[in-house]
Amino acid sequence: MAARSLGGTRMDHGTHTERPAIGVVGLGMTGLPLAGAFRDAGRRVLGFEADPARRAAVEAGDGDALGVPAERWFGPSGAQRSDGRGSFDVATDLERVAECEALFLCLPTPLDADGAPDLSAIESAAHGLAPHLAPNALVVLCSTTWPGTTEQRLVPWLHEAGPRRLGRDLCVAYSPEREDPGSGRRTRELPRLVGGMDAVSLERARAVLAEALDTVHPVESCATAESAKLLENVFRAVNIALVNEFKQVLDAQGIDVWPVVRAAATKPYGFMPFEPGPGLGGHCIPVDPEYLTWAARRAGVPATLVELALDVNRDLPRRVVSKLSQALDLRGSQLEGARVLVLGAAYKPGVADTRESPGLRIMELCESAGARTDYADPWVPRLDGDVPHALSGRRSIDLATADVADYDAVVLAVHHPGVDLAPVAASARLIVDTRDGFRGFDLPPERLVRA
Ligand SMILES: NC(=O)c1ccc[n+]([C@@H]2O[C@H](COP(=O)([O-])OP(=O)(O)OC[C@H]3O[C@@H](n4cnc5c(N)ncnc54)[C@H](O)[C@@H]3O)[C@@H](O)[C@H]2O)c1
Structure with missing residues (x-):
């Protein structure tokens, strides 16, 4: 997401309120359900997605092409909630990052050809977003990764656009996904961990997540949450x-x-x-x-x-x-x-x-x-x-x-x-x-x- 524009056409079918938006970056298997959970909690959600074909499929509500059952992200009533609360737009211009009080990075973290973690999607997104972040924006990494990534990689990448004081000008947290495709469990019901780079970041991330999810467990640090996610999956x-x-x-x-x-x-x-x-x-x-x-x-x-x-x-x-x-x-x-x-x-x-x-x-x-x-x-x-x-x-x-x-x-x-x-x-x-x-x-x- 290094380019300034994500291209494509912009949908505008939500009821916008004066409240700042929630941004979800990466509209894949985990980003879409999270976007849906925030929308269903009555929030205005902006989705940022680098792949034009995927953006088009999201805009068309084509659950088959997305591999995500439609009811998992938009709810059975379709793209707009019948009660008019909450909205979901695909944002095509990175300047709209400035409308978001919190951005959740749901980006792929594959292994490269040598078996080493490939964080290029996170790096590219961080560089693309950083210049547009609102003052005191919260950035929450949700991808699975090695312990230390948020502190050692994400924070420096976000700072490259200009120094910000953590917990004051910029809040950063880590909250791993626990999506369980095919289980029938709704995103809202999945208990979620969150660690912050500092106490303010942690509390802000906890409070925002708690709007959309039933249970949020704050933990000691980003590295604790990153490690806990690995422990869960290594255990299996x-x-x-x-x-x-x-x-x-x-x-x-x-x-x-x-x-x-x-x-x-x-x-x-x-x-x-x-x-x-x-x-x-x-x-x-x-x-x-x-x-x-x-x-x-x-x-x-x-x-x-x-x-x-x-x-x-x-x-x-x-x-x-x-x-x-x-x-x-x-x-x-x-x-x-x-x-x-x-x-x-x-x-x-x-x-x-x-x-x-x-x-x-x-x-x-x-x-x-x-x-x-x-x-x-x-x-x-x-x-x-x-x-x-x-x-x-x-x-x-x-x-x-x-x-x-x-x-x-x-x-x-x-x-x-x-x-x-x-x-x-x-x-x-x-x-x-x-x-x-x-x-x-x-x-x-x-x-x-x-x-
Ligand atoms: N799929 C699951 O069930 C699951 C469960 C738990 C954790 N996770 C973890 O969550 C993370 C995301 O996984 P996923 O399954 O949602 O991946 P995904 O590939 O389904 O979705 C990622 C999306 O991000 C988009 N993207 C890539 N670079 C981008 C950029 N720079 N800007 C904007 N969009 C960009 C991709 O086009 C894709 O649509 C991974 O770390 C994964 O390990 C996944």
């Missing part, structure tokens, strides 16, 4: 690796892991169930541990457990394909030349997001072994955007009309809500089930393999 990555490793050990002894997890989950303390699966997807869980391992290398300390968890999780799709290959061999067939149907191109149930999707990785691995693959996913009718190049443009088959018996094997990678597996159970020759979706069908072992 490590436990997912653990349960999948456990599955492999039990599998070698012919023990089904799923009833074991359910049994352990009856313990009322000290245990939290995690489900095995075909691998990790989305942006957060596969990527966030890499922030910690990067920070560990930078600090010169080991992060051995997290590194191992990353290795285990990365290997999961390969293990599924290996299980599939063995199952075909045992049945006198082979993966090379086989037709394989993968159920689920999204990375988890109830979302259309294909980032780092294990289902797609399984398709790639099958194809590199000489198999031909199709996929079925009602949430992902066509593979576009964040998908492996070789799979781009493919279309989902329709399970209702497909002849599943034509395939040598079906791999269940994701079981979306509402997808009926009964026809697959009835006609598939071989099912490789990574989600325990076929438990109720009483299939014989020669037709059902758990992986």
Whole structure:
């Protein structure tokens, strides 16, 4: 966002009040729900977005193109609330930053080609915004990142347009996203952490967030909030690796892991169930541990457990394909030349997001072994955007009309809500089930393999 104008056309369908606006920078998977939460709290919201195609989709309210269900950000009543309170405009001119009392930076933080955190979107946005900030504006970073980013990177970038006194001319805070796509939880209900660069910044960020969210937890510092976000996601990555490793050990002894997890989950303390699966997807869980391992290398300390968890999780799709290959061999067939149907191109149930999707990785691995693959996913009718190049443009088959018996094997990678597996159970020759979706069908072992 280094350029002064973001281009495009400006929408103006809100009821403007005299109150300053809330700015949301980055109208993606996390920015849009946050913008919607502030709008629903009666605030005037200005959205700043660098990608013209995304801006157009936001303006058109095209939830499918955005990958964010429309009700998550505009509410079921459409672009303007029926009671006239609250508004949402896509701002196309960076000068409108001056209308905002608070700006929430919901920007991507990918890893670069060397596996190092890429903060270029935050840097670019900070440089673009800084010259236009209102006196005493509040800037809140919401992206997931390494501990220390707000203090060591964002604050200096904001100061490059001219020095400001923290807590007086400029307030800066960090408040990580906890969006849970596909869960049905509304943004308002998700408890939120916030840390400030100083006491004034913290209190201002807490008070603004509390307008839109039910629960806001102030914490000691920006670094505390940054670290807490990493701990939450590293915790999941490590436990997912653990349960999948456990599955492999039990599998070698012919023990089904799923009833074991359910049994352990009856313990009322000290245990939290995690489900095995075909691998990790989305942006957060596969990527966030890499922030910690990067920070560990930078600090010169080991992060051995997290590194191992990353290795285990990365290997999961390969293990599924290996299980599939063995199952075909045992049945006198082979993966090379086989037709394989993968159920689920999204990375988890109830979302259309294909980032780092294990289902797609399984398709790639099958194809590199000489198999031909199709996929079925009602949430992902066509593979576009964040998908492996070789799979781009493919279309989902329709399970209702497909002849599943034509395939040598079906791999269940994701079981979306509402997808009926009964026809697959009835006609598939071989099912490789990574989600325990076929438990109720009483299939014989020669037709059902758990992986
Ligand atoms: N998606 C989730 O469920 C989730 C959950 C928790 C945390 N996070 C974290 O939140 C952050 C944002 O993730 P996301 O999923 O919303 O990303 P996203 O890619 O969906 O959205 C980011 C948006 O920012 C825009 N953008 C990039 N540079 C810009 C700039 N300089 N100015 C204005 N707009 C710009 C992009 O075009 C994109 O639309 C990441 O750090 C992510 O790790 C995401």
